[in-house]
Amino acid sequence: VRRLSLYLRGLEELEREGVRTVASEALAARAGTTAAQVRKDLSLFGSFGKRGLGYAVPPLQAQLRSILGLARPRRVALLGAGRIGAALFEYPPFRERGFRIVAIFDEDPEKIGRRWGGVAIRPVDELADTVRREEVEIAVLAIPAQAAQRMADMLAAAGIRGILNFAPVQIQVPETVVVNDVDMSVELEALTFALESAPADARASGTAG
Amino acid sequence: VRRLSLYLRGLEELEREGVRTVASEALAARAGTTAAQVRKDLSLFGSFGKRGLGYAVPPLQAQLRSILGLARPRRVALLGAGRIGAALFEYPPFRERGFRIVAIFDEDPEKIGRRWGGVAIRPVDELADTVRREEVEIAVLAIPAQAAQRMADMLAAAGIRGILNFAPVQIQVPETVVVNDVDMSVELEALTFALESAPADARASGTAG
DNA sequence: AAGTGTGAAGCTATTCACAGCC
DNA sequence: GGCTGTGAATAGCTTCACACTT
Numbered sequence: 001v002r003r004l005s006l007y008l009r010g011l012e013e014l015e016r017e018g019v020r021t022v023a024s025e026a027l028a029a030r031a032g033t034t035a036a037q038v039r040k041d042l043s044l045f046g047s048f049g050k051r052g053l054g055y056a057v058p059p060l061q062a063q064l065r066s067i068l069g070l071a072r073p074r075r076v077a078l079l080g081a082g083r084i085g086a087a088l089f090e091y092p093p094f095r096e097r098g099f100r101i102v103a104i105f106d107e108d109p110e111k112i113g114r115r116w117g118g119v120a121i122r123p124v125d126e127l128a129d130t131v132r133r134e135e136v137e138i139a140v141l142a143i144p145a146q147a148a149q150r151m152a153d154m155l156a157a158a159g160i161r162g163i164l165n166f167a168p169v170q171i172q173v174p175e176t177v178v179v180n181d182v183d184m185s186v187e188l189e190a191l192t193f194a195l196e197s198a199p200a201d202a203r204a205s206g207t208a209g
Numbered sequence: 210v211r212r213l214s215l216y217l218r219g220l221e222e223l224e225r226e227g228v229r230t231v232a233s234e235a236l237a238a239r240a241g242t243t244a245a246q247v248r249k250d251l252s253l254f255g256s257f258g259k260r261g262l263g264y265a266v267p268p269l270q271a272q273l274r275s276i277l278g279l280a281r282p283r284r285v286a287l288l289g290a291g292r293i294g295a296a297l298f299e300y301p302p303f304r305e306r307g308f309r310i311v312a313i314f315d316e317d318p319e320k321i322g323r324r325w326g327g328v329a330i331r332p333v334d335e336l337a338d339t340v341r342r343e344e345v346e347i348a349v350l351a352i353p354a355q356a357a358q359r360m361a362d363m364l365a366a367a368g369i370r371g372i373l374n375f376a377p378v379q380i381q382v383p384e385t386v387v388v389n390d391v392d393m394s395v396e397l398e399a400l401t402f403a404l405e406s407a408p409a410d411a412r413a414s415g416t417a418g
Numbered sequence: 419a420a421g422t423g424t425g426a427a428g429c430t431a432t433t434c435a436c437a438g439c440c
Numbered sequence: 441g442g443c444t445g446t447g448a449a450t451a452g453c454t455t456c457a458c459a460c461t462t
Contacts, residue, residue: 001399001402002392002395002396002398002399004398004402005392005394005395005398005399005402006379006392006395008398009377009378023442023443023444024443024444025443030379031379032379034432034433035443036432036433036434036435037431037432037433039443039444039445039446040431040432040433040445040446042444042445043444043445043446047444047445048444049443049444049445050439050440050443050444051438051439051440051442051443051444051445052439052440052441052442052443052444053440053442053443053444054442054443054444055444067402067405068398068401068402068405069398069401069402069404069405069406070398070401074401082296083292083295083296083299084296084300086292086295086296087291087292087293087295087296088393090292091292091293091393091394093377093393093394094393094394094397097394097397097398099397137404138397138400138401138404140397161404162400162401162403162404163400164396164397164400168218168302169218170215170239170240170241178400178403178404180396180397180399180400180403182391182393182396183211183214183215184297184300184302184303184391185214185300185302185303185305185306186211186214186215187211187373187389187391188303188306188308188347188349188373188389189211189213189214189217189277189278189279189306190210190211190214190389191347191371191372191373191387191389192277192278192279192283192347192371193210193213193214193276193277193278194371194387194389195278195346195347195370195371195387196276196277196278197276197278232420232421232422233421233422234421243454243455244421244422245454245455245456245457246453246454246455248421248422248423248424249423249424249453249454249455251422251423252422252423252424256422256423257422258421258422258423259421259422259461259462260420260421260422260423260460260461260462261419261420261421261422261461261462262420262421262422262461262462263420263421263422264422419462420461420462421460421461421462422459422460422461422462423458423459423460423461424457424458424459424460425456425457425458425459426455426456426457427454427455427456427457428453428454428455428456429452429453429454429455430451430452430453430454431450431451431452431453432449432450432451432452433448433449433450433451434447434448434449434450435446435447435448435449436445436446436447436448437444437445437446437447438443438444438445438446439442439443439444439445440441440442440443440444
């Protein structure tokens, strides 16, 4: 599934380079996978290519955006105005893909009331109201582990639909909420595992899973 | 593989709670998986449990640390002293697991010469020397996409063994280098995909893959 | 009784190979 | 001739079920 997102990125690069049409082989190289994989993945959602030619870049881009649910902008709340929150708030790929951070929350009274690029940092007790008023669909959890479950409960109660969780803890949510975890120390440890267990035959790129 | 890392975290939590012994069932709950999965995963590396009792927390922790290559501290270089770099530099789970950031690099002359908690921000042309002198094993790439391949080439030439890549681009490295990609916008798009394709039966936690 | 370790079964994902279209 | 779409084959991963140990 997340390969689709890599294909979309590859197509954006190709478009910037002025390429109009692309073969599965070339797209696979950009996404770090194989031509057969690209074709299988895409054919799962429809027939987008032309035999003998390849895929037309702009239409396939539009298709992928639609499949990935990026056809319309998404309203996002950021929880946690610390360093990770700051990094995510300014992260260009988010806004390029249509994610709009419309609300920021923090528990630190020092931070509450400040503004980041026109968005006020609010106290957590305004969460439910703000989520509803601003029609927030997605929350990004950039807070310490011990606060994560509490915030997840409030978000679920406020009717959020998805959570991108950067907190290094497993959160429990009702079935109505989709969670995706991004765990940076797990990723770093996957790397040391690969270093430890394959110091000789270490194969490149993405093998650290 | 990255479940091992989640088990380790669960064991650390359990130790803080004073628990001495744990069943696969309970550990699975913390890691968001099943008891059978925990037993399979662990049995792949040895027999760590006692039938009828479960796993002894501290020894299993030590075993997992060793399997994950965390037995000794790892010397890390941070490339990119921007917002993402700042977030990662201060990220407590990294230092808790024995990752030591011993060098920081950036291309911005404004930033070069500054210090973050005693570590100087250096220009990129000092990279090879510093990596060797400081015996850096791992690099964290927290830089824009267009600079990533260039930095990866320099790191590979300097003899780095692993790269944790936060840049939203696929980098090419020689076989001697292991790369692990962390792509935040891919993760966010995996979430919107799940929202789009399963608005009704959305199952919780980790389903967004 | 409680709970691991593990073969076997079941399932999902990837790769192969090639017919069919441009 | 080049390249997609896709069944078939393969590989990898997860769940099941239960013998066996404490």
